[in-house]
Amino acid sequence: MSFAMQKNGEVVVVDVAGQLIVGNRQELKQKVLDELEKGERKFLIDFSQTGYIDSSGLGVLVSLSKKIREQGGELRLSNLNDDLKTLFELTKLDTLFQITDTRERALQSF
Amino acid sequence: MSFAMQKNGEVVVVDVAGQLIVGNRQELKQKVLDELEKGERKFLIDFSQTGYIDSSGLGVLVSLSKKIREQGGELRLSNLNDDLKTLFELTKLDTLFQITDTRERALQSF
Amino acid sequence: MPLLDSLHVALELEIPSDVRYIERVVEVVTHQVSRLAYHPRQVTLNLPVALTEALSNAILRGNADVTQRRVRIRCDVNRERVILEVVDEGSGFDLLACMQDPTSPENLVREDGRGLFLMAHLMDRVESFTNHGNVVRMTLHRHD
Amino acid sequence: MPLLDSLHVALELEIPSDVRYIERVVEVVTHQVSRLAYHPRQVTLNLPVALTEALSNAILRGNADVTQRRVRIRCDVNRERVILEVVDEGSGFDLLACMQDPTSPENLVREDGRGLFLMAHLMDRVESFTNHGNVVRMTLHRHD
Numbered sequence: 167m168s169f170a171m172q173k174n175g176e177v178v179v180v181d182v183a184g185q186l187i188v189g190n191r192q193e194l195k196q197k198v199l200d201e202l203e204k205g206e207r208k209f210l211i212d213f214s215q216t217g218y219i220d221s222s223g224l225g226v227l228v229s230l231s232k233k234i235r236e237q238g239g240e241l242r243l244s245n246l247n248d249d250l251k252t253l254f255e256l257t258k259l260d261t262l263f264q265i266t267d268t269r270e271r272a273l274q275s276f
Numbered sequence: 277m278s279f280a281m282q283k284n285g286e287v288v289v290v291d292v293a294g295q296l297i298v299g300n301r302q303e304l305k306q307k308v309l310d311e312l313e314k315g316e317r318k319f320l321i322d323f324s325q326t327g328y329i330d331s332s333g334l335g336v337l338v339s340l341s342k343k344i345r346e347q348g349g350e351l352r353l354s355n356l357n358d359d360l361k362t363l364f365e366l367t368k369l370d371t372l373f374q375i376t377d378t379r380e381r382a383l384q385s386f
Numbered sequence: 387m388p389l390l391d392s393l394h395v396a397l398e399l400e401i402p403s404d405v406r407y408i409e410r411v412v413e414v415v416t417h418q419v420s421r422l423a424y425h426p427r428q429v430t431l432n433l434p435v436a437l438t439e440a441l442s443n444a445i446l447r448g449n450a451d452v453t454q455r456r457v458r459i460r461c462d463v464n465r466e467r468v469i470l471e472v473v474d475e476g477s478g479f480d481l482l483a484c485m486q487d488p489t490s491p492e493n494l495v496r497e498d499g500r501g502l503f504l505m506a507h508l509m510d511r512v513e514s515f516t517n518h519g520n521v522v523r524m525t526l527h528r529h530d
Numbered sequence: 531m532p533l534l535d536s537l538h539v540a541l542e543l544e545i546p547s548d549v550r551y552i553e554r555v556v557e558v559v560t561h562q563v564s565r566l567a568y569h570p571r572q573v574t575l576n577l578p579v580a581l582t583e584a585l586s587n588a589i590l591r592g593n594a595d596v597t598q599r600r601v602r603i604r605c606d607v608n609r610e611r612v613i614l615e616v617v618d619e620g621s622g623f624d625l626l627a628c629m630q631d632p633t634s635p636e637n638l639v640r641e642d643g644r645g646l647f648l649m650a651h652l653m654d655r656v657e658s659f660t661n662h663g664n665v666v667r668m669t670l671h672r673h674d
């Protein structure tokens with residue numbers, strides 16, 4: 167698992183490769199918070215390379231979205247596969263996040 | 277598993293792909309005996325694509341070698357991997373068969 | 387396929403209380419289940435997520451994140467169903483009392499409290515009892 | 531690797547007396563063993579050949595090739611050793627009395643009689659006894 171970050175225009179794009187679970191969620195949280203601290207405000211987390219996400223992975227996304235919003239920023243998610251969509255629907259988190267099918271569309275939507 | 281046959285000069289070459297075991301040894305036996313019946317006398321069985329061989333597979337080789345010799349013919353074996361070599365050594369069948377490392381050398385040796 | 391229909395695999399393993407083991411345990415278990423031709427989604431969603439939840443609760447709650455305490459995992463699988471058991475050294479807990487509804491408006495924005503809910507929704511059955519430790523048992527029926 | 535060191539897998543399956551099942555049973559069993567990092571040669575030579583012998587004897591000798599009679603297979607494997615049991619519906623046989631030396635000059639050219647010999651040489655231990663059927667039990671210790 168790894169969290170690769172890159173800047174696309176004004177948007178910080180994070181690729182979650184592998185699982186996002188209790189063992190590594192803290193790493194994702196810290197990386198994003200560091201960018202927020204540096205002044206970044208637009209974030210896209212892309213799940214095209216993601217395996218499964220557990221409740222603490224979901225929890226980190228909730229917490230990040232709150233913190234980013236508190237700083238006047240925005241968090242969007244893209245490329246959820248069917249398994250991940252099910253997970254967001256089960257937990258109703260699909261109502262909390264701005265979820266976009268493709269990365270391109272997400273980038274344009276900011 | 278399959279037994280592909282082809283003619284190389286005067287030699288009938290049989291490729292044993294997969295396992296040579298109780299469930300399919302009869303097929304190999306019949307194919308070779310059919311060729312012997314038709315007048316073929318030089319046979320090379322090549323094991324480069326073979327997995328494992330059980331005692332009844334070994335038994336078929338012994339039986340074929342006897343039948344071919346009775347007709348004044350010759351049977352050679354080639355391309356035994358380390359596992360198969362061990363099997364022939366354990367059973368001392370390496371002393372009964374003419375075993376050659378490569379197919380080319382086996383073909384030249386007839 | 388009569389051969390797979392008769393197949394029964396029971397697996398046991400044990401890890402220290404360290405969340406970094408979770409992924410490998412999940413891989414070992416889901417691999418077994420996938421060999422019995424369960425639905426791909428059961429192998430990539432239901433089982434890994436539910437098992438991850440049970441393992442992280444066992445490690446962080448039951449064993450209070452004390453590395454030396456062990457977590458035992460049992461998986462019993464045939465073509466009908468898979469039964470997973472996760473055993474920690476804690477004194478147990480009341481599953482129903484601890485389960486919350488993370489989809490209620492007040493809980494939706496909380497960071498925690500979704501573990502038991504996901505286990506209950508992704509598996510056909512979840513039980514908790516004590517038997518030489520605190521056992522969480524989850525059952526999932528195979529579909530193609 | 532502590533995770534694999536604690537892993538214990540027990541597998542059971544059952545087939546009709548038909549030699550065409552042998553290869554698939556061997557695949558199911560050796561796959562399990564290979565996941566526990568046994569030596570490649572144990573996975574590609576010792577186990578498949580010994581198991582094939584035990585299965586074909588169970589089918590052809592013990593069950594006299596009567597399809598309806600069942601052969602049960604048990605595999606119990608951890609990082610130390612694998613124990614294979616093949617159970618047929620026959621009345622059993624005397625392993626030592628039936629074992630011949632196929633390497634003797636008079637036996638070398640025989641077509642049969644190498645099965646038990648191979649089992650004995652490829653496994654660390656072979657036993658035969660009756661317990662709800664005729665059981666052949668073979669043990670192999672892991673090496674890297």
Ligand SMILES: Nc1ncnc2c1ncn2[C@@H]1O[C@H](COP(=O)(O)OP(=O)(O)O)[C@@H](O)[C@H]1O
Nearest residue numbers: 443444447448476479484498499500501502503
């Ligand atoms: N194995 C366990 N041992 C003790 N308590 C547990 C265990 N699993 C769950 N619990 C209790 O159930 C509560 C709810 O668990 P869960 O739904 O996974 O949410 P979270 O772990 O995020 O709080 C936990 O906070 C804990 O009090």
Ligand SMILES: Nc1ncnc2c1ncn2[C@@H]1O[C@H](COP(=O)(O)OP(=O)(O)O)[C@@H](O)[C@H]1O
Nearest residue numbers: 587588591592620623628642643644645646647
């Ligand atoms: N499962 C079994 N049930 C009854 N008899 C058996 C069984 N396995 C082996 N035997 C006896 O042992 C003998 C020797 O077996 P083996 O060494 O495999 O050679 P082969 O099967 O080629 O004769 C068999 O011929 C049979 O009489």
